[in-house]
Amino acid sequence: MAPDLWLIVLAVASVAALVLKWRRPAWYWLTFGIAFAVLRVLIRYTTVMDACQLTVPAPRWRIWLARMFKWQIPRQRAPKILRVRPTRTGLRLRLKMRPGQDAFEFSAAADRLRHSFAVQQVVSREVRPSVVELTMTGYDVLKRVQMPAAVPDRDLLKVPVALCEDGTIHLRDYRAVPHSLNLGATQSGKSVYQRQLIKELAAQPVALVGIDCKQGVELAPMSRRFSALADNPDDALGLLEALVDRMNGIYQLIRAEQRISADVPDAEITADIWGLPETLRPVPVVLTIDEVAELALFASKADEKRRDRIITALVRLVQLGRAAGIYVDIYGQRFGSELGNGITMLRAQLTGRSSHRVNDESSAKMAFGDISPHAVFATTQIPKERPGTAVVGDSTGGWIRIRTPHTSLRSAVNACNKHAHLTPDLPELAAFRPVLPAAKPVEVPAPAAPAEAPAAV
Structure with missing residues (x-):
């Protein structure tokens, strides 16, 4: 091939790479980025490890031999590379640490790496x-954000909600993390996260229960899939107390079916609904509370009594509801001690924590102050230009950034309407079942009468 032709091919490839990197970064990574990244890691590896202080001195016997025979002093030893595996969004580099190294050193050096x-x-x-x-x-x-079409880990009460910054899928697993708190300022993407979660749960055999004290503007459009819905504090109190009564009834069922005796193996003794036979297992309930501050605010003595009963019922649900198959998601802009007695006790029971963009640092501390100061700082750095971005943490101190794909209210409503036949009837919550207008019958025009045949002459 002529030299000029080589230059033309190289120029075209360079332009194509720049265009892909700008317009389609995922395609650029799969075509050019993986090769460049692997070469960059392998060439710079030893120098980078040394600069990031992730190396250890050579063994003493090698240093002793070098000094005795006046050889060159051995260099610092970097961790051994066990495997370099490209992925759809990046690389996975598995390293074997040298004696004396700790995994925390690599976590602390992540930004420098x-x-x-x-x-x-x-x-x-x-x-x-x-x-x-x-x-x-x-x-x-x-x-x-582009969610994959197939999620292999999807299961009952385990649904994909968002994409993590490392390219993995963030799954909301209710059986592992039964209750959660989601904070976020106005226009931060909190409602989109909520819609995505309800949209995914709508296709599962679970009961959806909602409390939306904004007159139901967020949850009422999806009410065909809800077994119960309250749109004001008075109804919310009745709904929560009805859920407590349901929880107590389920515990009586579990006690009756435990069959604790000498001839029953330990594996068959259960303390929650998941050990019951499927024919007796109650339907799990997911309770969604939008703008929780509306339940805790009061302006009179009567409102204060109602508020105390609401918080008491909520605390009982998050403390005892997991074994009875009742899971709680709480959403709000702020969730601090200024909301009154019982709020900090309630927050302590909410294992799952997520926060979208907030207006001040104190709001971020409400979500992560007792978990990780690094998560608090990451929450305050979420830009306004990226709605749907959030920081998710848990009680172990781990946290990661996620972003929810844009989910319109129309798409969530369509999913709820499509799976409306899965809505279970809960006798304890029958008084709070949404009253929906009957579907209007579609008038089909009568077929036109066939034209008469012309008379024979």
């Missing part, structure tokens, strides 16, 4: 003793 290897994000986790895995994200996956 990100700059050194020129990648978007680096997350470190310990796979097993002496082995860590660095998950590198090649491009900003949260800039344009």
Whole structure:
């Protein structure tokens, strides 16, 4: 091939790479980015590890031999690379640590590794003793969220909600994390997160229950899939107390079916609904509370008594509801002690924590102040230009950024209407079943009469 033709091909490839990197970063990563990133990591690896202070001295016997025979002093030893595996969004670099190293050192150096290897994000986790895995994200996956068509880990009460910054799927697993708190300012994407969650749950055999004290403007459009819905504090109190009564009844059912005797194996003794036979197992209930502050505010003595009863019922549900198959998602802009007695006790029971963009640091501390100060700082850095971006943490101190795909109210309503036949009837909550207008029958025009045949002549 002529030299001029080689230059033309190289120029075209360079332009194509730049266009893909600008317009389609995922395609750029799969075509060019993986090769460049692997070469960059392998070439710079030893220098980067040394600069990030992730190396250890050579063994003493090697240093002793070098000094005795006047050899060159051995260099610092970097962790051994066990595997480099490209992924759809980045690289996974598995390393074997040298003696004396700790997994926390790699977590602390994650930001320096990100700059050194020129990648978007680096997350470190310990796979097993002496082995860590660095998950590198090649491009900003949260800039344009694209959820995969198939999610293999989807299960009952385990639904995909958002995309994580490392390219994985954030799953809301109610059986592992039964209750959650979601904070966020106006226009932060909190409602989109809620719609996505309800849209995914609508296709599952669960009962959806909602409390929306904004006169139901958020949840009422999806009410065909809700077994119960309250749109004011008075109805919310009755609904919560009815859920407590349902919980107590389920506990009586579990007690009756435990069959604790000498001839029953331990594996068959249960303390929650998931150990009951399917024919007796109650339908799990997911309670969604929008703008929880409306339930805690009061302006008179009568409102204060109602508020205390509401908070008491909520505390009982989040403390005892998991075994009875009752799960609670609470949404709000603020959730601090200024809302009155019992709020901090309620917050302590909410294991799952997520926060979208907030207006001040104190709001972020309400979600993550007792979990991780790093998550608090990350929450305050969420830009306004990226609605739907949130920080998700748990009681172990771990946290990660996520972003929910844009879910319109129309798409959530369509999903709820499509699966309206799955809505279970709960006798305890029958008084709060949404009253919906009957579907109007479609008038089909009568077929036109056939034209008469012309008379024979």
